[in-house]
Amino acid sequence: MRKFINDPVDFVDEMLDGILLAHPGQLACAGNNVRCLIKAGQLQKGKVGLATGGGSGHLPVFLGYVGEGMLDGCSVGGVFQSPSADNMFEVTKAINSGAGVLYIYGNYGGDCMNFEMAAEMADMEDIRIEHVIVTDDVASAPKGKEYKRRGVAGLFYVYKIAGACAAEMAPLNEVKRIAEKVCANVRSMGVALSPCTIPEVGKPTFEIEEGGMEIGMGIHGEPGIRKGPLDTADEIVEEMLRPIIEDLPFKSGDEVSILVNSLGATPKEELYIMYRKAYTILKDEGITICHPYIGEYATSMEMAGASITLLRLDDELKKYLAKPAFTPFFEQKQL
Amino acid sequence: MRKFINDPVDFVDEMLDGILLAHPGQLACAGNNVRCLIKAGQLQKGKVGLATGGGSGHLPVFLGYVGEGMLDGCSVGGVFQSPSADNMFEVTKAINSGAGVLYIYGNYGGDCMNFEMAAEMADMEDIRIEHVIVTDDVASAPKGKEYKRRGVAGLFYVYKIAGACAAEMAPLNEVKRIAEKVCANVRSMGVALSPCTIPEVGKPTFEIEEGGMEIGMGIHGEPGIRKGPLDTADEIVEEMLRPIIEDLPFKSGDEVSILVNSLGATPKEELYIMYRKAYTILKDEGITICHPYIGEYATSMEMAGASITLLRLDDELKKYLAKPAFTPFFEQKQL
Numbered sequence: 001m002r003k004f005i006n007d008p009v010d011f012v013d014e015m016l017d018g019i020l021l022a023h024p025g026q027l028a029c030a031g032n033n034v035r036c037l038i039k040a041g042q043l044q045k046g047k048v049g050l051a052t053g054g055g056s057g058h059l060p061v062f063l064g065y066v067g068e069g070m071l072d073g074c075s076v077g078g079v080f081q082s083p084s085a086d087n088m089f090e091v092t093k094a095i096n097s098g099a100g101v102l103y104i105y106g107n108y109g110g111d112c113m114n115f116e117m118a119a120e121m122a123d124m125e126d127i128r129i130e131h132v133i134v135t136d137d138v139a140s141a142p143k144g145k146e147y148k149r150r151g152v153a154g155l156f157y158v159y160k161i162a163g164a165c166a167a168e169m170a171p172l173n174e175v176k177r178i179a180e181k182v183c184a185n186v187r188s189m190g191v192a193l194s195p196c197t198i199p200e201v202g203k204p205t206f207e208i209e210e211g212g213m214e215i216g217m218g219i220h221g222e223p224g225i226r227k228g229p230l231d232t233a234d235e236i237v238e239e240m241l242r243p244i245i246e247d248l249p250f251k252s253g254d255e256v257s258i259l260v261n262s263l264g265a266t267p268k269e270e271l272y273i274m275y276r277k278a279y280t281i282l283k284d285e286g287i288t289i290c291h292p293y294i295g296e297y298a299t300s301m302e303m304a305g306a307s308i309t310l311l312r313l314d315d316e317l318k319k320y321l322a323k324p325a326f327t328p329f330f331e332q333k334q335l
Numbered sequence: 336m337r338k339f340i341n342d343p344v345d346f347v348d349e350m351l352d353g354i355l356l357a358h359p360g361q362l363a364c365a366g367n368n369v370r371c372l373i374k375a376g377q378l379q380k381g382k383v384g385l386a387t388g389g390g391s392g393h394l395p396v397f398l399g400y401v402g403e404g405m406l407d408g409c410s411v412g413g414v415f416q417s418p419s420a421d422n423m424f425e426v427t428k429a430i431n432s433g434a435g436v437l438y439i440y441g442n443y444g445g446d447c448m449n450f451e452m453a454a455e456m457a458d459m460e461d462i463r464i465e466h467v468i469v470t471d472d473v474a475s476a477p478k479g480k481e482y483k484r485r486g487v488a489g490l491f492y493v494y495k496i497a498g499a500c501a502a503e504m505a506p507l508n509e510v511k512r513i514a515e516k517v518c519a520n521v522r523s524m525g526v527a528l529s530p531c532t533i534p535e536v537g538k539p540t541f542e543i544e545e546g547g548m549e550i551g552m553g554i555h556g557e558p559g560i561r562k563g564p565l566d567t568a569d570e571i572v573e574e575m576l577r578p579i580i581e582d583l584p585f586k587s588g589d590e591v592s593i594l595v596n597s598l599g600a601t602p603k604e605e606l607y608i609m610y611r612k613a614y615t616i617l618k619d620e621g622i623t624i625c626h627p628y629i630g631e632y633a634t635s636m637e638m639a640g641a642s643i644t645l646l647r648l649d650d651e652l653k654k655y656l657a658k659p660a661f662t663p664f665f666e667q668k669q670l
Contacts, residue, residue, distance in 0.1 A: 002529050004528075004641060014607075015604045015605075017607075018609070019607050022614075059604055193337040193338075210337060236339060265639070267599050269636060270339040272350045272354050273340060275353040276349055329603075331666045
């Protein structure tokens, strides 16, 4: 391992300690539990609460987007493990101000089951809950079976846009509608060039040879759609972007936002080389980029690799995407 | 290599193409040369111009801090190579609005020589130039020989604070004074857990064995002060922070900003584990943290490793640090 850690058993809780010490004005714990993070400060009466949750090892996903204009709370699991339903419920109670809570999470078995259980607990306390499950990874199931797809970096767009909508005091059904609209218009694909190591395991749980790549690999090392020797950046972007474009499909005249995301070890230099090619492909297709995001938005610790996400915009999505946000891991002024 | 690249010869220029395509409202070229980046838009008459420059492979350093409230221009070299004096001069001409230009750069032979030559060219055109050379790396030369030290992540603080000062229309000598004040109060140390690869070389130019580390290594792989097996995160932070504290020295009652910086592959999870320990050490020393920065601020492409930087604050430095900034790679609202 090439990691700065102490006892691997303490990895998640020490990380959370550090995050709370670094951002005391922005984040707090619910129920005195570091695994239940909420936005610091007073609840805004009547605002819909937005909660997410998931395994650790993907910063800024998930907790990094708790803050002004985005999420209200996040339950935190072990590395690549779902948080418990109890912790999800703890967050739910802490962020409910009477207008109900929207759960936004990626489509993983453990998360889906636990958020369902948390919703049942909330129901017993008369807290209204709605769910939006993000399934943006086109590599994880074919068209027509979107419900089987994993949620990856597209989560960022759902958090950003639903968060901006909730900040305008929209009611629960309206925030859910806009979140689902993002899900219907967002598509991603990833590629991995190296594995990553779960601290408690101590060695990679899957392998990618030096000089190799796996197109479509998931952020926990789920198998992709093609393994092979490393192609050029331009060829890889072509291979990732074509299936994304064809899936929705994105068409000439569309306006999109694009997210070129590092899975961890891949530096920004390479992301911009990828963006350069993506820009050309989209331009040739007659697709306009409204606002690009390039950097680390959803990672797998020190995995080398990247993902590309496209979101088709309309006036409504564009308006909310442009709103300011302020979280420990993401800051944007009004675009 | 585990890199997204095309022809390695094109690495820097394709990256710059991508950056310019992604941030057209924020960045532009001087003299139609992608290696001469300047802030987009009209020059502000009478504002001191701030220029930096250096080798590629360190994003966001150097060009990523060109923008509102920070730098006005940056000349870009090949990977780990100084930009040319001609390009530095091109940037100088483009950002001079009559109040002169301050060169802020790290203490590396090629950069120092080329900025001197660029200043001579500027002198022939009656552009006033001052230099501030950043030497924050305590591992690179002993106390008393500060002039021999390398400049590393401490550059960020010089850019931020001098940029905020220049934005208030301070004259050249005043912006230089504040930049030198930052230099006098900022100290850093790094640690590397893996090498990185220059694209045109194709293999690492130095080695660190899996499970090993090198304390004090420079951002181009310059030798550090101790090699050994990987210690725990807490032990490493202790070994980095003690020499930083003793060097200035930072004392009980001091107020500081801290930057915990990833050299590339090291994920945010680990930076927060490091911050947790740094916070405890500083607290025990009676040193207060005013505002922490945690993330990728000065990197070596995909190198695994981290650096810690401390800046001692007074009211003046604190005021400028708190000012808003808006660049493609760094955004901060008023603190």
